[in-house]
Amino acid sequence: MSRVGEVVTPRFDEATREFAFSTGCLSTSSATRPVHLSILTGLYPFEHGVLAQQDQHVRAGAPRLLAQMQEAGHDVAILSEAP
Numbered sequence: 001m002s003r004v005g006e007v008v009t010p011r012f013d014e015a016t017r018e019f020a021f022s023t024g025c026l027s028t029s030s031a032t033r034p035v036h037l038s039i040l041t042g043l044y045p046f047e048h049g050v051l052a053q054q055d056q057h058v059r060a061g062a063p064r065l066l067a068q069m070q071e072a073g074h075d076v077a078i079l080s081e082a083p
Helices: 010-015 032-041 065-071
Strands: none
Touching: 032 065
């Protein structure tokens, strides 16, 4: 039973039943592209070279974790709305 003013989200609750949530997360940037690159390389934006949403070029030598996982035989992908 929900309290007055509490939002009831049964579909979200079911979809996220086995998720782990944290209130202590930090982002490497406020722009999406640098954050995605940080997730995929394990580096901070100043290390991988993508500092803003419009930046397109990753520094040479930055690890490509997705490619490395695929080469190791894992079926992985990342999806985005951005072209």
